[in-house]
Amino acid sequence: MxxxxxxxxxxxxxxxxxxxxxxxxxxxxxxxxxxxxxxxxxxxxxxxxxxxxxxxxxxxxxxxxxxxxxxxxxxxxxxxxxxxxxxxxxxxxxxxxxxxxxxxxxxxxxxxxxxxxxxxxxxxxxxxxxxxxxxxxxxQQESLQSVSKERDHHRVLVDITNSVLSHLNLEELIDDVAREINHFFGITFVSMVLRDTRRTDKFCAWSTDFSQEEQPERLQFILQEQSIMLMQTLRDKHACLLHLEDDPVLWEHDPLLLDLKNNHVGNAFFLPLTFGSHTPGVLLLAHPSRSLFSEENCELLQHIADRVAIAVDNADAWRSMTDLKESLKQENFQLSEQLFASQGAGNIIYQSQAMDDLLSQINIVAQSDSTVLICGETGTGKEVIARAIHQLSLRRDKPLVKINCAAIPASLLESELFGHDKGAFTGAINTHRGRFEIADGGTLFLDEIGDLPLELQPKLLRVLQEREIERLGGNKTIPVNVRMIAATNRDLWQMVEDRQFRSDLFYRLNVFPLEIPPLRERPEDIPLLAKHFTQKMAKRMNRNIDVIPTEALRQLMTWDWPGNVRELENVIERAVLLTRGNSLNLHLNTRQTRLLPPLGSDAPVSGPMSQMLNPATPENDEEERQRIIQVLRETNGIVAGPRGAATRLGMKRTTLLSRMQRLGITAREVL
Missing domain, CATH: 3.30.450 (Beta-Lactamase)
Incomplete structure (x- = not known):
C-alpha cells in the first residue's frame, strides 16, 4: 500500500x-x-x-x-x-x-x-x-455457472433425445415429448401440429394440458381453420415467440392462439420441426408466465425441437414401412385370390340338365354388374359358382375377394368389411383397408350372408345403394366400384318374416337369384365328380388309383348326400386313404353314423338302406347265376383281387366261390 x-x-x-x-x-x-x-x-x-x-x-x-x-x-x-x-x-x-x-x-x-x-x-x-x-x-463464478448451465442443458438434451428417439409409434412419441418438456421446463401447454398424411391440406393437432393437478388432459383434433402462425412457421422455418399483449388482434384470428387465449394463456412459442429439407409440422409451447421463455430456454427448446423432428421423421418412416407391408400383404392376398379364381367355369364338372340350365343363367348374368344371390344347400359349390360368374364377367382381370360372414366374430366383421383408421379402437395401430377397398374394381363374394349381424345390414345396404364406404373411426367417404355376389344356405325370405333379416337388404341382394340343385337331384354328375376327386386325391397322396368299381359308383349314385359335393369329396378322400391297390376301396357312413360294410364284406345290410343300396337284388337263383357269369366274363374269369369279380360284385372271394359251386357255374361257361 x-x-x-x-x-x-x-x-x-x-x-x-x-x-x-x-x-x-x-x-x-x-x-x-x-x-x-x-x-x-x-x-x-x-x-x-x-x-x-x-x-x-x-x-x-x-x-x-x-x-x-x-x-x-x-x-x-x-x-x-x-x-x-x-x-x-x-x-x-x-x-x-x-x-x-x-x-x-x-x-x-x-x-x-x-x-x-x-x-x-x-x-x-x-x-x-x-x-x-x-x-x-x-x-470465475460466472464461468462456473456457465459450465454448470451448459452441463445441465446437455443433460436435458441427452435425456430428451434418448427418450424420444426410442419411439417408433407417433402417438407414443408425442405423449413422451409433452411429458419431458413439462418435466424439465414446467411448460403447461404442449402441442404438436403435423400435416395429415392422407389429406395434405389438413393438419392434425395433439394437445396436452398439464395445468390441472390431476392427470394431464390430452386432445387430438383436425384443424378446421387455417392458422396464420402455423403456416408462417412452416414457410420461414424459424421459431417465433408471441405474447398476447403485443398483438391481441392476431390472437383473436388465429385458431391455435385463440384456443390458448380462451384458456388464459398469453405466451406461445412456435418451433418448426425441420429435418433436412422436410418440415412436417410445428411444436407449440405455451404458458401463462412470460419468464419461462427466457433467451436461454428458447435456445435450448430449439435444440430439443431439432431432435423431436428427427424422431417424427423416424416415426413417419416406420409408419410408411408398416403401411407398405400391409399393402403388400393385401396385394399378395389379392393375387392369391386371382390365381385361385383363374380356374374359372372350367372347374364346374357336370353332365346333368339341371347344371346345364344353371350355367346358362350364369352366362347371362356374368356380363352385367347386377348383384347375384346364390342359394343352395351346404356343400353344393356356391363359391365355385361365384368364381365362375367373376371369371366370365368383364371384371375378370380385377380381384375376387371372399369373406365368410359366419366365420368372423361380429365385433370384427365391420372392420374386415369396411376397414378402420389408425386409433379407431384399442389395438388399431395401423390403418386397415377393408375387403370393399381391396375388391375395388372387382368382385366381392359374401358367403353365408344370412349370418350377417342385423346392426351391419344397414351399412351394407348403403354401400349397395351409394357405392361408397366409411372406414371404422374415420370421417372420410371412400368411393368403391364393387360387384356384389352373396351366398346362403338359409331361407332368407323366412328370416325376413321372422325379422332376422332386413327386407330392404333382401330385395337389394335378390336382383338375380341362382338356385344350385343338390347333388341327390343330379345323380348323373356323381360319376364324373367321383373320378375327378379320386384323381385329385390320389395325385396329392402320391397314390396310383385308376379304377372305381361299378358297384362303388352305383352306391355313390344312390346315396342321399346331405352334405352334397363337399360330402362326396370327403368320402372319396377317405376311400383313397384306405385304398391299398389301384382300385378304389369305398366306405360310406349313414347320417345316423352307422358304418356300412365295405365292398366285399359278407355282413348283411337290412332295412331301408339295404333297399337303397341293392335295388337290383336277384329275385331267383337263375338271375343271380346270369349276373355272376356276366361279371366273370367281364373280368376274364378272375375271381379275387382288386379287379376280380368278387370285388365287382361286392363279395368276399370265398363267398363268390361258394355261390358259383352252389349254382353250378363252370369255367367253360365263363370263358
Missing part, C-alpha cells in the same frame, strides 16, 4: 487514519459485485466524505452512487442530471488491468482541495486490489 501523506491533513484528521483504513477494508470485503463497491465509501467519517456523487465507469457498464441530504443513498445504472464544473470533479484510474475509472463529484459547486485529492488517490490505491480480487472471483 502507498504511504499516506499525513502532512497535508490537520492533526485531528491524521488521528482518524487507522480507523478509516480499518473501516474501508472491512466495508470492501463485504461487497459482492462491481456496483456495491461504491457502498464502501458510505461508512467513512464526515471529514473524508465531502462528496455527494461517486461514479464507477467500466468499458461495458457504469454505476452511479448518490448520497442525499437526509442521509439516504442509492446506486443506479443511469446517470443523474447535473451541471458541475471541472473543479468540482475528480477522476482517478483504478489500474491498467481493470480499465476502470472512479469519479468523485461535488454537487454544492465547491472545489476539491489538495487534501481531498490526496485522500481520493489514497482511497483508490486501497480499493483497486480489492476490486480486482472481486472481479476475478466474479469472473
Amino acid at each position: 502507498t504511504k499516506f501523506d499525513e502532512a497535508i491533513f490537520a492533526p485531528p484528521v491524521g488521528k482518524l487514519l487507522d480507523d478509516v483504513v480499518s473501516t474501508l477494508m472491512h466495508s470492501l470485503t463485504r461487497q459482492n459485485d462491481k456496483a456495491s463497491i461504491l457502498h464502501a465509501f458510505v461508512p467513512l467519517p464526515p471529514p473524508f466524505s465531502p462528496i455527494q456523487l461517486i461514479e464507477l465507469h467500466f468499458p461495458e457498464s457504469s454505476f452511479y452512487y448518490r448520497c442525499f441530504d437526509d442521509g439516504t443513498d442509492e446506486i443506479v445504472e443511469e446517470p443523474y442530471l447535473r451541471d458541475v464544473s471541472d473543479s468540482s470533479r475528480h477522476a482517478t484510474l483504478l489500474g491498467n488491468t481493470l480499465m476502470a475509472e472512479l469519479r468523485f463529484i461535488r454537487t454544492d459547486k465547491g472545489t476539491f482541495t489538495r487534501q481531498d485529492t490526496s485522500l481520493f488517490n489514497w482511497l483508490v490505491r486501497i480499493m483497486t486490489p480489492a476490486l480486482e480480487s472481486m472481479l476475478t472471483q466474479s469472473s
Whole structure:
C-alpha cells in the first residue's frame, strides 16, 4: 500500500487514519459485485466524505452512487442530471488491468482541495486490489455457472433425445415429448401440429394440458381453420415467440392462439420441426408466465425441437414401412385370390340338365354388374359358382375377394368389411383397408350372408345403394366400384318374416337369384365328380388309383348326400386313404353314423338302406347265376383281387366261390 501523506491533513484528521483504513477494508470485503463497491465509501467519517456523487465507469457498464441530504443513498445504472464544473470533479484510474475509472463529484459547486485529492488517490490505491480480487472471483463464478448451465442443458438434451428417439409409434412419441418438456421446463401447454398424411391440406393437432393437478388432459383434433402462425412457421422455418399483449388482434384470428387465449394463456412459442429439407409440422409451447421463455430456454427448446423432428421423421418412416407391408400383404392376398379364381367355369364338372340350365343363367348374368344371390344347400359349390360368374364377367382381370360372414366374430366383421383408421379402437395401430377397398374394381363374394349381424345390414345396404364406404373411426367417404355376389344356405325370405333379416337388404341382394340343385337331384354328375376327386386325391397322396368299381359308383349314385359335393369329396378322400391297390376301396357312413360294410364284406345290410343300396337284388337263383357269369366274363374269369369279380360284385372271394359251386357255374361257361 502507498504511504499516506499525513502532512497535508490537520492533526485531528491524521488521528482518524487507522480507523478509516480499518473501516474501508472491512466495508470492501463485504461487497459482492462491481456496483456495491461504491457502498464502501458510505461508512467513512464526515471529514473524508465531502462528496455527494461517486461514479464507477467500466468499458461495458457504469454505476452511479448518490448520497442525499437526509442521509439516504442509492446506486443506479443511469446517470443523474447535473451541471458541475471541472473543479468540482475528480477522476482517478483504478489500474491498467481493470480499465476502470472512479469519479468523485461535488454537487454544492465547491472545489476539491489538495487534501481531498490526496485522500481520493489514497482511497483508490486501497480499493483497486480489492476490486480486482472481486472481479476475478466474479469472473470465475460466472464461468462456473456457465459450465454448470451448459452441463445441465446437455443433460436435458441427452435425456430428451434418448427418450424420444426410442419411439417408433407417433402417438407414443408425442405423449413422451409433452411429458419431458413439462418435466424439465414446467411448460403447461404442449402441442404438436403435423400435416395429415392422407389429406395434405389438413393438419392434425395433439394437445396436452398439464395445468390441472390431476392427470394431464390430452386432445387430438383436425384443424378446421387455417392458422396464420402455423403456416408462417412452416414457410420461414424459424421459431417465433408471441405474447398476447403485443398483438391481441392476431390472437383473436388465429385458431391455435385463440384456443390458448380462451384458456388464459398469453405466451406461445412456435418451433418448426425441420429435418433436412422436410418440415412436417410445428411444436407449440405455451404458458401463462412470460419468464419461462427466457433467451436461454428458447435456445435450448430449439435444440430439443431439432431432435423431436428427427424422431417424427423416424416415426413417419416406420409408419410408411408398416403401411407398405400391409399393402403388400393385401396385394399378395389379392393375387392369391386371382390365381385361385383363374380356374374359372372350367372347374364346374357336370353332365346333368339341371347344371346345364344353371350355367346358362350364369352366362347371362356374368356380363352385367347386377348383384347375384346364390342359394343352395351346404356343400353344393356356391363359391365355385361365384368364381365362375367373376371369371366370365368383364371384371375378370380385377380381384375376387371372399369373406365368410359366419366365420368372423361380429365385433370384427365391420372392420374386415369396411376397414378402420389408425386409433379407431384399442389395438388399431395401423390403418386397415377393408375387403370393399381391396375388391375395388372387382368382385366381392359374401358367403353365408344370412349370418350377417342385423346392426351391419344397414351399412351394407348403403354401400349397395351409394357405392361408397366409411372406414371404422374415420370421417372420410371412400368411393368403391364393387360387384356384389352373396351366398346362403338359409331361407332368407323366412328370416325376413321372422325379422332376422332386413327386407330392404333382401330385395337389394335378390336382383338375380341362382338356385344350385343338390347333388341327390343330379345323380348323373356323381360319376364324373367321383373320378375327378379320386384323381385329385390320389395325385396329392402320391397314390396310383385308376379304377372305381361299378358297384362303388352305383352306391355313390344312390346315396342321399346331405352334405352334397363337399360330402362326396370327403368320402372319396377317405376311400383313397384306405385304398391299398389301384382300385378304389369305398366306405360310406349313414347320417345316423352307422358304418356300412365295405365292398366285399359278407355282413348283411337290412332295412331301408339295404333297399337303397341293392335295388337290383336277384329275385331267383337263375338271375343271380346270369349276373355272376356276366361279371366273370367281364373280368376274364378272375375271381379275387382288386379287379376280380368278387370285388365287382361286392363279395368276399370265398363267398363268390361258394355261390358259383352252389349254382353250378363252370369255367367253360365263363370263358
